[in-house]
Amino acid sequence: MTRLASVVMSEQRDTSRAPRRMTPKRRREQLVTAALELYGRLPPEEVAVEDVTRAADCSRALFYRYFPNVESLHIAALGTVVEELIDRVAMPAAGDHDARLSLETQLRGAVDAFLDVAQRHARAYVALLRSGSVISTGETDALVDGVRDHIVDLLVLRGGVADPSPLQLMTLRGWVALVEGATLTWLEQGEVGRQVMRDWLVAQLFALLEVTARYDPR
Structure with a gap:
């Protein structure tokens, strides 16, 4: 191999490596x-410090400058998944150019976004929702609660219900639990197409609200 070829290959290897100097x-x-x-x-609980470094x-010493242990990294990583869920699962506010869309169409888009994030981060999503997971902690539980509250608040706001009744809130929270559990099964078994899954979940919410309307005059 000529020296020129050796230098070129070395430069190619160097550019593929992570830069040594980065901001914190x-x-x-x-x-x-x-x-x-x-x-x-790999499932998150099987990812070790050595795998990440x-x-x-980077070195183990550098890793420990930023995270005291691998568990704290898991929480940070799962937190980014939650942030993406909250950012993506949105419905147009009044005045937005899509606000003219029906509530059902908006909801379909929000559920589609939820399924997209869950599918792309399938193992992380499963780890977040599985209470028996070894990385399940009070902090990860708080992350999940944040997503649940976001979705319920969004549904209340876009549904135009200024003061939801107890039965209405129970219906919305029950639907969120249904979405979580069904998505776990969907990710693990993959027996239902994504479009069918999305439309089924949307239809489930309206069916639940119809039942609630029979018992709640509000």
Whole structure:
């Protein structure tokens, strides 16, 4: 091999490696990204510090500058999934160009976004929702509660219900629980097409609200 070819190959290898000097924020984001990529191949509870440092091309000492242990990295990584869920699961506010769409159409879009994030981060989503998971903690439970509250608040707001009754709130929270449980089964078994899954979940909400209307004069 000529020296020129050797230099070119060396430069190619160097550009493929993670930059050695990063801002603290960028390095932390890199470690979180590495963890999320590993979740695509392994359950989060099986991802160790060595796996992350290898994927991020950094030392253990550098890892421990940003996270005291792998559990704290799991929480940070799962937190980014939750942030994406909250950011993506939205319905147009009054005045938005899509606000003319029917509530059913808006809801279909929100459920589709939810399923998209859950599917792309399937192992992380399962770890978040499985109470028996070894990475399930009070902090991860709080992350999940944040998503639930966001969805219920969104439905109340877009449904135009200023003061929802107890039965209405129970209906919405029950539907969110249905979405969570059904999505877990869907991810693990994959026996239902995504479009069917989305439309079924939307129809379930309207069916539940119809039943609630029989018992709630509000």
